[in-house]
Amino acid sequence: MKIDVLTLFPDMLAGVMGSSIMKKAQEQGAVDYQAVDIRSHADNKHQKVDDYPYGGGAGMVLMPQPIFSAVEAIDKNPEQPPRIILMCPQGERFDQKKAESLAKEEHLIFICGHYEGYDERIREHLVTDEISIGDFILTGGEIGALAVIDSVVRLLPDVLGNEASAVEDSFSTGLLEHPHYTRPAEFNGYEVPEVLRSGHHQKITDWRKKQSLLRTKQRRPDLLENYPLTDQEKQWLKESELNRD
Known part of the structure; x- marks a missing residue:
């Protein structure tokens, strides 16, 4: 370019x-x-x-x-x-x-x-x-x-080195990005969520999708107005409403 x-x-x-x-x-x-x-x-x-x-x-x-x-x-x-x-x-x-x-x-x-x-x-x-x-x-x-x-x-091919980086950024999926953590696993009494340390890739993927959705609902609900929610995502939103009540 x-x-x-x-x-x-x-x-x-x-x-x-x-x-x-x-x-x-x-x-x-x-x-x-x-x-x-x-x-x-x-x-x-x-x-x-x-x-x-x-x-x-x-x-x-x-x-x-x-x-x-x-x-x-x-x-x-x-x-x-x-x-x-x-x-x-x-x-x-x-x-x-x-x-x-x-x-x-x-x-x-x-x-x-x-x-x-x-x-x-x-x-x-x-x-x-x-x-x-x-x-x-x-x-x-x-x-x-x-x-x-x-x-x-940063969207040009190979610029970021990891193609997934641009795809997973906030707004690229239509939602805000999920929370990130790194070492140490415990800092000042605050721990990294256990699921991220589990090594279970599917559970980690699901956790990240859910957190991305809930963070968007909390911080930028306007982004959900035209977002095509899956059945699973609808269930997560419903559960979050029940937990809040």
Whole structure:
């Protein structure tokens, strides 16, 4: 996968992209990152990229020319055009399904804005997707873009090393992930559940499924609204209600 990030602050990306799983993915050749400085594509002497909004109002608006020119300068495969993603609080709320969709692409281009917003022509005539990571405001789109990129890259083949890791993550199954424990078996009087030390694989699998379901019900019941419950899962939920009473 090729990932280009259009930004006014390329240094913001280097630390994250050069660390942990993101770094490993690049070293393996699974992904190639490129930070594109929007200012370098401005067609004016002072590399100005923003201007006052027509009609007045607070703040500055990113001009279309530097963004369009930056995207135009990026090498693309004409047979498989890139997804061009605008990081924007007005965009689609990002979730795991969106990450899985983007992970199937060959080339992603992210546009990270600053100031008051974007010239609307960028939104209307250039981008294919608009993404928001939540209902809050950040200074710029870089932090949001990095969050999206990280969630996508870890889904690429062989990046995590263990394919089950991505499959079992929270939200990948539609539920939150089950609790985890490691050594020692007893710490400060708190013990690891006996079933996890039993060596009985089926019982461990069932325990994890049940805990995942109950944790989701407790913390994110909204995720169960469209979740296809099995008969066993329905029984676990019923038992949890009875035990609570």
